[in-house]
Amino acid sequence: MLPSDKTSTSPSNAPFIDDLKQRCGNEPEFLQAVEEVMDSLVPIARTNEAYTKARILERLVEPDRVVMFRVVWEDDTGAVQINRGYRVQFNNTIGPYKGGLRFHPTVTLSVLKFLAFEQIFKNSLTGLPMGAGKGGSDFDPRGKSDHEVMRFCQSFMTELFRHVGHNKDVPAGDIGVGAREIGYLFGHYKRLTGQYTGALTGKGLSFGGSLVRTEATGYGTIYFAREMLTRRNESLDGKRCLVSGSGNVALYAAQKLMELGAIVVSLSDSGGTLHFPKGLTTDQFAHIQELKEKRRGRLSEFSQNDPSVEYLEGQRPWGISADCAFPCATQNEIALADAKTLVDGGVRLVAEGANMPSSNDAVRYFHSKEILFAPGKAANAGGVAVSGLEQSQNSLRIFWDRKEVDRRLQEIMSSIHDKCVDHGKREDGSIDYVCGANVAGFVKVANAMVAYGIN
Ligand code: NDP
Numbered sequence: 005m006l007p008s009d010k011t012s013t014s015p016s017n018a019p020f021i022d023d024l025k026q027r028c029g030n031e032p033e034f035l036q037a038v039e040e041v042m043d044s045l046v047p048i049a050r051t052n053e054a055y056t057k058a059r060i061l062e063r064l065v066e067p068d069r070v071v072m073f074r075v076v077w078e079d080d081t082g083a084v085q086i087n088r089g090y091r092v093q094f095n096n097t098i099g100p101y102k103g104g105l106r107f108h109p110t111v112t113l114s115v116l117k118f119l120a121f122e123q124i125f126k127n128s129l130t131g132l133p134m135g136a137g138k139g140g141s142d143f144d145p146r147g148k149s150d151h152e153v154m155r156f157c158q159s160f161m162t163e164l165f166r167h168v169g170h171n172k173d174v175p176a177g178d179i180g181v182g183a184r185e186i187g188y189l190f191g192h193y194k195r196l197t198g199q200y201t202g203a204l205t206g207k208g209l210s211f212g213g214s215l216v217r218t219e220a221t222g223y224g225t226i227y228f229a230r231e232m233l234t235r236r237n238e239s240l241d242g243k244r245c246l247v248s249g250s251g252n253v254a255l256y257a258a259q260k261l262m263e264l265g266a267i268v269v270s271l272s273d274s275g276g277t278l279h280f281p282k283g284l285t286t287d288q289f290a291h292i293q294e295l296k297e298k299r300r301g302r303l304s305e306f307s308q309n310d311p312s313v314e315y316l317e318g319q320r321p322w323g324i325s326a327d328c329a330f331p332c333a334t335q336n337e338i339a340l341a342d343a344k345t346l347v348d349g350g351v352r353l354v355a356e357g358a359n360m361p362s363s364n365d366a367v368r369y370f371h372s373k374e375i376l377f378a379p380g381k382a383a384n385a386g387g388v389a390v391s392g393l394e395q396s397q398n399s400l401r402i403f404w405d406r407k408e409v410d411r412r413l414q415e416i417m418s419s420i421h422d423k424c425v426d427h428g429k430r431e432d433g434s435i436d437y438v439c440g441a442n443v444a445g446f447v448k449v450a451n452a453m454v455a456y457g458i459n
């Protein structure tokens with residue numbers, strides 16, 4: 005049982021973090037992710053002799069390996085372009101490395117290390133046999149033609165293929181990597197290896213993909229929030245909900261919210277926020293889906309044709325009053341000041357569809373105000389979970405129908421919720437979902453590491 009003090013952080017993790025700062029001082033996102041996890045783990049690991057003796061925590065923060073490579077490609081004018089590619093293979097204790105690829109100009113080693121580190125706990129929570137990795141490039145798909153994206157993906161895979169494989173490391177999508185990119189990457193992997201295996205997930209339905217993978221992260225986040233509310237005899241019905249982002253995660257989170265009777269009052273992109281004072285309608289949703297998924301357009305274009313919607317240029321959604329918030333865009337989109345704005349605006353539940361969208365002090369503030377807070381590694385695990393189901397279907401050479409995959413997704417999200425409750429219960433009966441997710445995800449991996457001996 006955890007103490008009821010909702011603001012406490014563990015002073016005992018300071019030496020651990022100080023030591024890591026010496027070695028990773030120029031990796032702020034990675035340090036941020038480790039610090040958040042160690043607040044929960046240091047008190048547990050330091051009182052467990054087997055973990056202390058085997059130095060599990062110290063081993064857990066060092067990736068197994070990092071591959072960095074040059075990606076050269078030709079743009080449509082014939083000019084040579086150079087980007088940097090990465091794959092961080094963080095931990096394969098409980099299964100082959102598994103995690104997405106991100107193509108975005110902000111990609112750095114620090115960002116990919118934080119994402120791969122989070123994946124250790126997230127993948128463990130799913131209950132499926134998946135280790136943790138992440139990769140990507142500083143390549144920016146925005147404004148590039150399909151041919152340019154194809155040439156980039158082929159060049160990227162020309163190096164990556166040596167390091168991945170269905171029993172070794174299985175990449176998938178993340179920011180900037182969707183169905184189009186996975187198609188190009190898988191096509192080139194198949195060509196280079198001469199083998200048809202499930203070495204990537206998020207594939208198209210005609211070539212080994214799983215139904216519901218596209219929707220899984222967004223739907224899973226909402227299933228998780230539904231569990232949090234059900235435990236308190238509440239529901240999403242009629243709740244006003246803020247969603248940030250308008251990519252894969254945000255769109256399907258919004259769709260599931262509407263299906264469950266919630267009122268979606270915002271979506272956003274890096275240009276600004278769309279505010280729907282009366283709630284997003286299914287018609288508006290279909291238009292935005294077409295704009296974002298097919299035309300790769302900007303939300304500012306949508307507001308020009310729909311006067312019922314307000315466009316808040318250059319702003320995030322957090323200033324709009326609501327009951328629940330679902331950050332689904334990117335890391336560090338909720339700073340402490342935003343957390344205060346959200347709470348002042350009436351928000352009582354925050355579930356992270358994105359990875360680490362809230363800064364650590366924002367999370368502490370939510371806890372101090374008794375906000376129901378679900379960290380990304382638990383709430384957004386539905387995406388990688390259905391990736392795991394895609395791997396199962398590929399290995400079995402079968403194809404489950406939509407109902408079957410959605411049923412399994414709901415079961416997995418519910419079991420992740422139960423694990424968070426079991427490991428995150430405070431003395432006053434409330435749940436610390438951050439601690440619950442960190443500890444539940446950790447224990448399985450740590451026990452396996454101990455079983456393997458020193459390696
Ligand atoms: P997409 O590329 O489909 O969409 C990303 C969205 O976030 C876009 O609306 C984009 O706006 C916005 N965005 C991206 N970077 C920034 C930025 N620096 N500042 C402001 N807005 C930004 O990505 P996903 O929806 O797949 O991913 C969103 C989040 O969910 C990420 O944190 C990802 O790691 C996480 N996630 C994704 C999973 C998946 O299965 N795809 C699984 C689990 C977590 P714009 O178009 O203007 O760039």
Ligand code: 2IT
Nearest residue numbers: 103104176178387388391
């Ligand atoms: O952050 C994530 O969990 C993902 N981008 C999905 C990873 C996957 O392997 O499906």
